[in-house]
Amino acid sequence: MSSKPFLRVIGGSVRVPTLSRGEVTYANLDYAASAPSLVAVRDHIEEVLPFYASVHRGAGYLSQLSTSLYESARNTVREHLGGRADDLVVFTRNSTDALNLLARCTPGAVLVLDIEHHANLLPWQSHDHRVLAATRSLSETLELVGAALEAAPYALLAVTGASNVTGEILPLRELAILAHRFGARIAVDGAQLVPHRPVDLAATGIDYLAFSGHKVYAPFGAGVLIGASDWLDAGEPYLLGGGAVRNVTIEHTEFTNGEARHEAGSPNVIGAAALAKALQVLHDSDRGEWLAHEARLVTALRVGLDAIRGVTTIRIWEDSTDSVGVVSFAVDGYDAGLVAAYLSAEHGIGVRDGRFCAHPLLAALGIPAGALRASIGVGSIDEHVERLLVAIGELVESGPSWQYEIQDGRWIPKNDPRRFPDWAPNLPGTAGAAPCAI
Numbered sequence: 001m002s003s004k005p006f007l008r009v010i011g012g013s014v015r016v017p018t019l020s021r022g023e024v025t026y027a028n029l030d031y032a033a034s035a036p037s038l039v040a041v042r043d044h045i046e047e048v049l050p051f052y053a054s055v056h057r058g059a060g061y062l063s064q065l066s067t068s069l070y071e072s073a074r075n076t077v078r079e080h081l082g083g084r085a086d087d088l089v090v091f092t093r094n095s096t097d098a099l100n101l102l103a104r105c106t107p108g109a110v111l112v113l114d115i116e117h118h119a120n121l122l123p124w125q126s127h128d129h130r131v132l133a134a135t136r137s138l139s140e141t142l143e144l145v146g147a148a149l150e151a152a153p154y155a156l157l158a159v160t161g162a163s164n165v166t167g168e169i170l171p172l173r174e175l176a177i178l179a180h181r182f183g184a185r186i187a188v189d190g191a192q193l194v195p196h197r198p199v200d201l202a203a204t205g206i207d208y209l210a211f212s213g214h215k216v217y218a219p220f221g222a223g224v225l226i227g228a229s230d231w232l233d234a235g236e237p238y239l240l241g242g243g244a245v246r247n248v249t250i251e252h253t254e255f256t257n258g259e260a261r262h263e264a265g266s267p268n269v270i271g272a273a274a275l276a277k278a279l280q281v282l283h284d285s286d287r288g289e290w291l292a293h294e295a296r297l298v299t300a301l302r303v304g305l306d307a308i309r310g311v312t313t314i315r316i317w318e319d320s321t322d323s324v325g326v327v328s329f330a331v332d333g334y335d336a337g338l339v340a341a342y343l344s345a346e347h348g349i350g351v352r353d354g355r356f357c358a359h360p361l362l363a364a365l366g367i368p369a370g371a372l373r374a375s376i377g378v379g380s381i382d383e384h385v386e387r388l389l390v391a392i393g394e395l396v397e398s399g400p401s402w403q404y405e406i407q408d409g410r411w412i413p414k415n416d417p418r419r420f421p422d423w424a425p426n427l428p429g430t431a432g433a434a435p436c437a438i
C-alpha cells in the first residue's frame with residue numbers, strides 16, 4: 001500500500017503532543033470541516049502577494065495586476081466548473097454566505113430535503129419553502145422529490161451534492177432533469193462535493209453551485225456562488241456598500257448588475273486567487289489517480305470501522321452507491337465527544353464529533369446525541385486511517401488510558417499537561433469551542 005498523499009498539503013508533517021506517546025505526526029481526519037492548504041496554493045499566493053494592491057479602483061500598476069488576478073480567478077473558476085457564458089461567479093466568504101445570497105435572490109418557493117447542512121436549510125426557513133423528509137431508500141426519496149415538484153410549483157430545488165455526515169453523493173444529473181421537467185431550477189450545495197469530485201455545471205444541468213475555499217484546499221477566506229445571472233441581477237443585494245452601485249444620491253441607490261452587485265466592499269483578492277488555483281491544481285491532476293487515492297482510503301476506513309465490534313457506521317440510504325471521503329460512526333457505550341478527545345489526546349488524531357450542523361438529519365437517523373466523523377482528502381495517507389482504526393480498536397478493547405472530564409460542555413483530559421504555542425494562547429473554552437458540533 002502506498003502511504004503517499006495524492007497532492008502535497010501544508011502541515012502534512014506537523015507534530016503534535018500526546019498524553020502517552022510523546023509527539024506524533026498529526027493525523028488530520030477532519031478535512032470535511034476545513035482542509036489544509038495545498039502546497040501549490042501557498043506557493044501561488046507567495047508569488048502574487050508582493051504585487052497585492054487595491055483592486056478595481058486603483059490606477060497604479062500593482063492595482064491593475066491585482067484586478068487582473070481577481071477577475072481572472074473568476075474565469076478559472078467558471079472554466080473548471082463547466083460554467084456557462086452567462087453564469088456569474090460571485091466570490092463570497094464561504095458556502096453559507098453563498099447560499100444566503102442565493103436565498104435572497106430566489107424568486108419563488110424552494111424544495112429542500114431534511115438531510116441538509118444548516119447552511120442549506122436555515123436560509124430557506126424565512127422563505128416560501130417545503131422540507132421533504134428523505135426515506136432510507138434513495139430511489140424512493142427521488143420519487144418523492146419528483147412527486148413534490150409535480151404537485152406544486154417550485155422555483156428551486158436546493159440539494160447538497162454530498163452529505164457532510166455520511167459522504168453519500170446525490171444523483172445530481174437525475175435531480176436536475178427532474179427539477180427542470182417541472183419548471184424548477186436546481187441549486188447544489190457543493191461544500192462537500194467540490195473538494196472530492198470534478199463538477200461540470202453545464203453537463204450536469206446544475207443552475208447554481210455554492211462551495212467554500214477552505215474545504216477545497218484554499219483556506220484564505222473565499223467561497224463561491226456560481227450560476228445563472230438573471231436571478232442574481234434581479235436580486236436585492238444583501239451586502240450594501242461601495243463597489244456594488246452605479247450611482248448613489250442621498251435618497252437613492254442604483255445598484256449595478258453582474259458579480260459586483262453582490263460583492264460590496266473591498267474584495268478578497270487573495271482568497272479568490274487561492275480558490276481558483278486550488279481548483280486548477282485539482283482538475284489538472286490525474287483524475288483517475290485522484291479518485292483512486294480517495295476510494296482506497298475511504299474503503300479502508302469504512303471496512304475497518306465496520307469490522308470493529310461495537311462500532312456502527314452511519315448511512316442515510318440503503319441503496320446509495322457512491323460517496324466521498326466522509327464517514328460518520330458511533331462507538332457503543334462511549335459519548336462521541338469523549339472518543340474525539342481520546343483520539344486527539346492519546347493518538348494525535350483530529351476528527352469531528354457532534355451533530356455536524358445537520359441536526360434534523362441526526363434526529364431522523366436516531367442519533368440526536370451526535371456521532372464521530374472521520375474525513376479524508378488529497379493530503380491523507382494510509383497511516384492516518386490505520387492509526388484511527390487501531391485507536392478505536394484499543395478503545396473498544398480496553399478503554400482510554402487517561403481520565404477525562406466534561407468542562408464547558410466538552411470532554412477534555414483531566415490535568416492535561418500539553419501546552420499550546422505562544423501564538424495560540426490557551427484561552428478558556430478554546431480547546432472545545434465547536435458551535436456546529438453542538
Ligand SMILES: Cc1ncc(COP(=O)(O)O)c(C=O)c1O
Nearest residue numbers: 094095096117119164191192212
Ligand atoms: C454540506 C455543507 N454545506 C455547507 C457548509 C458550510 O460551509 P461553510 O462553513 O464554509 O460556509 C458545510 C460545512 O461544513 C457543509 O459541509
